[in-house]
Amino acid sequence: MDGIHDLGGMQGFGAVGHSPAESAFPHRWQAVSRALMIVVSGAVEASGGEFRHSIERMEPGHYLTSSYYEHWLTAAATLAVEHGLVTLADLEERAGGRFPLSGPVLAPAIVDAGPDVGEPRFGIGDRVQVREWHPPGHTRCPQYVRGKAGLVVRVDGIHSVPDVEAHSTTRRYEATYSVRFDATDLWRDGQRGVAVHVDLWDSYLE
């Protein structure tokens, strides 16, 4: 989905709020959120794709104004409700107020994942073109490279396609590639001497 999570290249965010060091969990609820996401993911057997997509489906305003572990908490609760572990009514009663969940899945469930792509179609040095597409479900193809051409710099073996595993119990495996894009090919105002590398599954490429 063309969701709020797909942030690469968006403008207007201002300076990075850098800190040189911080503890892993400044507040206990952050550690609890992390643990609960692991608990829920295990209980409902969520794939990595389904987990990430449950965050991506957050209401955009909520996503941008909440911290990382609030994303995890929201996603854990969403998956727990969707898989019948708890109800929203129970959550809101216990919380003593509103408990915002992520929005519904927009993509249909995938029944037939299609054939694996066991052999890489491309090798190092090949010029490739990213598909210009807008899938309604989970994908790891960032919008900022869609329709753009780049150069394969690495072939990384065969991996489960997240676009399938987020919406199915079946799997499809494909080669992945690290593709180098010249920043001036990506952005009208791209900075000189900058190469941006994006790791892409085979089916993301023309």
Added chain:
Amino acid sequence: MSEEGHHPAPVSPIERRVAALEALLTERGLVPDGFIDEITRRYESEIGPMNGAKVVARAWADPAYRERLLTAGTAAIAELGFGGAEGEHMVVVENTPAIHNVIVCTLCSCYPWPVLGLPPAWYKDPPYRARMVREPRTVLAEMGCELPGDSEIRVWDSSAEVRYLVLPERPSGTDGLTERELAGLVTRDSMIGVARL
């Protein structure tokens, strides 16, 4: 507001929501005893950038290790005992006087946990994720990472299964140092690529 006294500061809405989900899942027998403390302990004391610093120091001290690290990162990192979730497919990218590498995850917050621990908040927040792929020269300068104007910047967006670690340049004047002392010079930020040493 409680009027019973001795209560800590009012619990925030997010803390109430976390407690609600925790209670419901615990009642259903899904949260193992001690699990939350275990998560906290692991990520606060076992896994962190001190691991990556050992990898970098070894690469500085041992040219053959450096070669293995750059050609087969996962196996070379495993030689020092580090590996596991979010470190199964490691690629190490080397800084040189002419090339500066920096890692980002524009879609979420992918990060090499076994060698760097959990990502800092700013790495997961929108400004870094949005801007690092579009204006890295500007963002690095803002973060105090000064680069020669003609140096090449290589940004690595961790969008699939590979997780990246930057091998920073060894600082000059460190010839006599032990590997342990070298590791003490390596910062988290230098291994993300937002600082030079």
